[in-house]
Amino acid sequence: MSWLEGEKMFKQASWNEPVILSQGRKGRRGHLLPKADEQVRQAVGDINALIADRMRRKTRPKLPELSEVEVVRHFIRLSQMNYGVDSGFYPLGSCTMKYNPKINESLATLQSFSMLHPYQDESTVQGILEILYKLERWLAELTGTHEVCLQPAAGAHGEFLGTLLMRAYHQLNGESEKRKEVIVPDSAHGTNPASAAMAGFNVVVVQSNEDGCVDLEALKAAVSERTAGLMLTNPNTLGLFEKNIEEVARIIHEEGGLLYYDGANLNPLLGKARPGDMGFDIVHINIHKTFSTPHGGGGPGAGPVGVREELEKFLPVPRVAFDGKLYHLDYDKPQSIGKIRSFYGNTAVLLRAYAYILSLGLEGLKEVAEVSVLNANYLMKKLKGIKGLALPYNSEKPRKHECVFSAKPLRNDTGVTALNVAKRLLDYGLHSPTIYFPLIVEEALMIEPTETFEKEELDRFVDAMQKICEEAYTNPEAVLKAPQNTSIPRLDEVRASHPRTMALSWRMYLKKQEQRQ
Amino acid sequence: MQEIGIKDIEELFSDIPEKFCLKRKLNVPEKGLSEFEVKKHVEALLSKSETCNDMPVFLGAGCWPHYVPAVVKEIVQRSEFLTSYTPYQPETSQGMLQALFEYQSMICEITGMDVANCSMYDWASALGEAARMAARVKGRHEILIPKIISPERAAVLKVYAEPAGISVRQVEFDVEKGQINLEGLRNAVSDKTAAVYIENPSYLGFIETQVDEIGKEAHGHGALFIVGADPTSLGILKPPGDYEADIVIGEAQPLGNSMNFGGPLLGIFACREDMTLIRQMPGRIIGMTKTQDGTKNGFCMALQTREQHIRREKATSNICSNEALCGVASAVYMALLGPEGLRELGETVMYNANYTMHLLSKIDGVKAPLFKSAHFKEFTVSFDETGLSVNDVNQKLLGRRIHGGKDVSREFSEIGQTALYCVTEMHSRGEIESLAAAMEDVLAGR
Numbered sequence: 001m002s003w004l005e006g007e008k009m010f011k012q013a014s015w016n017e018p019v020i021l022s023q024g025r026k027g028r029r030g031h032l033l034p035k036a037d038e039q040v041r042q043a044v045g046d047i048n049a050l051i052a053d054r055m056r057r058k059t060r061p062k063l064p065e066l067s068e069v070e071v072v073r074h075f076i077r078l079s080q081m082n083y084g085v086d087s088g089f090y091p092l093g094s095c096t097m098k099y100n101p102k103i104n105e106s107l108a109t110l111q112s113f114s115m116l117h118p119y120q121d122e123s124t125v126q127g128i129l130e131i132l133y134k135l136e137r138w139l140a141e142l143t144g145t146h147e148v149c150l151q152p153a154a155g156a157h158g159e160f161l162g163t164l165l166m167r168a169y170h171q172l173n174g175e176s177e178k179r180k181e182v183i184v185p186d187s188a189h190g191t192n193p194a195s196a197a198m199a200g201f202n203v204v205v206v207q208s209n210e211d212g213c214v215d216l217e218a219l220k221a222a223v224s225e226r227t228a229g230l231m232l233t234n235p236n237t238l239g240l241f242e243k244n245i246e247e248v249a250r251i252i253h254e255e256g257g258l259l260y261y262d263g264a265n266l267n268p269l270l271g272k273a274r275p276g277d278m279g280f281d282i283v284h285i286n287i288h289k290t291f292s293t294p295h296g297g298g299g300p301g302a303g304p305v306g307v308r309e310e311l312e313k314f315l316p317v318p319r320v321a322f323d324g325k326l327y328h329l330d331y332d333k334p335q336s337i338g339k340i341r342s343f344y345g346n347t348a349v350l351l352r353a354y355a356y357i358l359s360l361g362l363e364g365l366k367e368v369a370e371v372s373v374l375n376a377n378y379l380m381k382k383l384k385g386i387k388g389l390a391l392p393y394n395s396e397k398p399r400k401h402e403c404v405f406s407a408k409p410l411r412n413d414t415g416v417t418a419l420n421v422a423k424r425l426l427d428y429g430l431h432s433p434t435i436y437f438p439l440i441v442e443e444a445l446m447i448e449p450t451e452t453f454e455k456e457e458l459d460r461f462v463d464a465m466q467k468i469c470e471e472a473y474t475n476p477e478a479v480l481k482a483p484q485n486t487s488i489p490r491l492d493e494v495r496a497s498h499p500r501t502m503a504l505s506w507r508m509y510l511k512k513q514e515q516r517q
Numbered sequence: 518m519q520e521i522g523i524k525d526i527e528e529l530f531s532d533i534p535e536k537f538c539l540k541r542k543l544n545v546p547e548k549g550l551s552e553f554e555v556k557k558h559v560e561a562l563l564s565k566s567e568t569c570n571d572m573p574v575f576l577g578a579g580c581w582p583h584y585v586p587a588v589v590k591e592i593v594q595r596s597e598f599l600t601s602y603t604p605y606q607p608e609t610s611q612g613m614l615q616a617l618f619e620y621q622s623m624i625c626e627i628t629g630m631d632v633a634n635c636s637m638y639d640w641a642s643a644l645g646e647a648a649r650m651a652a653r654v655k656g657r658h659e660i661l662i663p664k665i666i667s668p669e670r671a672a673v674l675k676v677y678a679e680p681a682g683i684s685v686r687q688v689e690f691d692v693e694k695g696q697i698n699l700e701g702l703r704n705a706v707s708d709k710t711a712a713v714y715i716e717n718p719s720y721l722g723f724i725e726t727q728v729d730e731i732g733k734e735a736h737g738h739g740a741l742f743i744v745g746a747d748p749t750s751l752g753i754l755k756p757p758g759d760y761e762a763d764i765v766i767g768e769a770q771p772l773g774n775s776m777n778f779g780g781p782l783l784g785i786f787a788c789r790e791d792m793t794l795i796r797q798m799p800g801r802i803i804g805m806t807k808t809q810d811g812t813k814n815g816f817c818m819a820l821q822t823r824e825q826h827i828r829r830e831k832a833t834s835n836i837c838s839n840e841a842l843c844g845v846a847s848a849v850y851m852a853l854l855g856p857e858g859l860r861e862l863g864e865t866v867m868y869n870a871n872y873t874m875h876l877l878s879k880i881d882g883v884k885a886p887l888f889k890s891a892h893f894k895e896f897t898v899s900f901d902e903t904g905l906s907v908n909d910v911n912q913k914l915l916g917r918r919i920h921g922g923k924d925v926s927r928e929f930s931e932i933g934q935t936a937l938y939c940v941t942e943m944h945s946r947g948e949i950e951s952l953a954a955a956m957e958d959v960l961a962g963r
């Protein structure tokens with residue numbers, strides 16, 4: 001375990017790179033764009049004369065003035081102070097940080113795709129329409145839904161669409177005034193209640209039972225004629241498969257509600273089981289999780305939504321259609337809810353997912369599910385013996401793609417919290433798990449290894465966790481002052497959000513500096 | 518498997534009820550392909566398409582062809598940026614956090630605002646979120662928008678506004694100039710109005726000049742003034758911050774992001790420094806702070822208590838994943854251009870667009886533009902007096918390998934057979950002249 005000690009320990013680059021707006025010198029330029037042709041200028045005359053005086057920009061924006069190489073160096077240095085899946089282990093629970101195949105990047109940056117305008121005549125965009133159409137079909141097959149809409153830009157955007165579909169469905173049945181409640185379990189992702197609220201619903205929270213699954217009695221008590229639907233993640237955020245899913249679906253459907261599937265945790269079910277078969281009416285898919293597209297430091301992702309047949313008519317326009325010969329964009333859907341964004345979706349992300357499915361095939365996807373589950377259970381087994389960590393909720397049951405440990409014993413014994421453990425992991429060149437989520441686990445460490453890390457990498461993580469817990473008992477200071485090997489030590493996050501010290505832009509920072517003087 | 522004591526992987530799936538275990542094949546390719554085969558397959562499909570590289574395309578209307586410098590492409594493919602998650606652990610994500618802070622800062626500089634978030638999905642959803650934010654800030658439930666607005670944005674706004682009980686009212690335009698009808702605005706605005714929204718340049722390309730009057734009307738009734746802007750115009754046009762906008766939204770795809778058949782895009786969302794506004798903003802905001810020992814500056818996500826992972830159903834928005842990497846692209850682009858580059862970009866675009874109008878308007882029966890106002894990068898071309906429909910003209914142009922403007926004749930009944938053309942720095946004089954020549958031929962029946 002020498003990599004955990006001394007000079008062999010990880011060290012992240014630390015450039016102390018100034019904010020780009022404070023750099024540069026007057027007159028420098030990083031890029032020259034084509035200029036208007038002299039003949040064009042002559043024919044048009046002075047451009048400034050065309051713009052009404054009151055609409056002309058009089059002061060230059062305070063953008064930096066830099067040479068090309070200065071810009072390159074600045075951002076390369078910044079990139080070196082960032083940690084991605086390509087840097088190392090990234091077990092963020094529910095985020096499915098798997099490897100992002102490079103071939104997909106080269107395909108998505110092809111000019112034959114990137115230079116397509118969304119309003120081009122259909123005859124000139126048949127290739128990309130075919131890709132989108134087939135991707136819709138494949139995603140529908142994999143989720144057991146009837147039709148898939150590719151428009152949502154992210155998982156939460158898909159949830160927003162899903163809850164809008166619930167609304168449209170109940171509206172058509174004349175029940176939208178009555179059905180004002182969406183039920184979410186207490187283990188749900190924060191986006192679920194936020195999405196339901198955005199679509200105008202009141203949120204009702206149901207408790208999980210001691211197995212960590214939906215408590216059927218609590219659910220029955222919560223369901224009523226006011227219920228619009230239930231939003232459920234399966235496997236749930238503890239990594240447990242909701243074994244009573246059939247009963248859950250029956251309870252919701254009998255009351256006239258719809259069952260919504262949060263696709264954040266679809267990875268372990270690929271090719272093994274389908275939400276549609278379990279009774280889910282609406283399913284969203286996180287392309288940037290399950291289908292290997294990169295997260296880009298927060299996006300862009302894509303969050304397609306699949307629905308059962310009865311709900312298809314409400315999907316946003318346009319729908320990609322195929323008449324046996326040609327592909328079309330069909331806007332003629334009178335019952336559609338409308339649009340939730342411009343154009344057709346994050347197509348550059350969707351194209352990568354198409355290539356991913358093509359690369360793996362159903363057999364490969366099934367293997368993805370199996371290995372991701374195997375890895376999670378391996379980690380669970382290995383971490384279970386570590387002093388200071390507890391495995392709440394049914395510790396004997398196999399997990400699916402992730403497992404959630406609690407650092408509560410560690411905190412009680414040593415004062416070292418889940419946050420401290422997370423920060424110390426960074427010191428060892430590993431990313432931390434998701435922490436303090438799900439909310440039903442105190443001092444939660446939510447660990448999702450995915451299928452794309454080798455056994456050796458998993459073992460390194462186990463070694464690091466073992467070492468950190470030991471440190472907590474023997475030398476807690478080492479953990480409490482972590483991280484020391486990252487670009488920067490712990491930050492004052494309160495200061496970042498306090499009205500007096502808050503600096504949300506460079507100009508706001510300068511203004512605050514001035515006021516202080 | 519040995520370590521965890523199982524013999525068959527299926528043992529780990531034993532908790533899935535038997536009836537839900539998939540036994541049959543699916544209509545998905547059974548076997549995977551090699552990397553080379555995947556590459557060939559996708560390239561072959563895409564080669565069926567014709568892009569803006571293969572023919573001059575005069576389309577804009579929400580997604581615009583602008584040159585993406587090689588540096589931008591290089592930086593956003595840096596895998597430390599590309600393959601990272603939302604920077605939940607700031608100490609190991611300073612690079613992304615600083616890049617996004619710089620994006621926010623430069624958006625503030627060009628729009629004249631004080632605070633920007635690190636991205637929305639696109640302009641349209643930014644408009645939806647802005648309307649909801651205005652309703653929360655003002656406790657009012659009506660938003661006024663111009664009648665001349667992208668139908669895509671209007672549709673998205675409606676979907677975002679309706680569940681929040683916000684009604685959207687359209688303000689008429691001056692038929693001759695396209696500008697907002699001030700009298701109509703005065704009649705519509707009231708103490709029920711949460712916000713007045715305008716776009717500048719407008720969807721149909723002209724520059725709205727009555728910004729001071731419109732802002733005054735909004736503020737006079739205690740409403741917010743929201744402006745949607747094309748950032749490529751802000752090197753030469755007055756920034757909305759200078760005409761008292763409270764919230765600025767827009768589309769930053771043109772700043773360093775390819776069109777990609779319409780996605781991803783990059784929604785701008787910025788506001789004034791006013792805590793009642795800032796606390797109601799949607800989306801991720803990166804702030805500059807100090808290390809706990811006070812020795813160094815650093816960056817982290819700020820004001821997270823507005824967000825879904827903390828506030829859940831009381832969050833200002835449900836947005837989580839956004840368009841961060843597109844924001845980095847735009848940061849690199851703005852840094853490369855600098856103030857002079859942004860001004861030149863605006864000038865070139867406006868020269869080229871106005872040169873195109875100049876040539877097209879010489880053609881018999883063609884009106885370009887339809888409105889008597891200054892136009893920036895897009896403009897209307899009316900074929901009403903030619904007897905041909907936009908579709909006729911476009912199909913014939915396509916036969917000559919030129920892609921005409923967007924058919925907007927069904928979008929506004931008042932404007933007849935009209936197309937919306939877009940010209941940027943990527944259109945050469947030669948391409949513009951070949952468009953004019955081809956259109957002249959087509960209309961002359963040649």
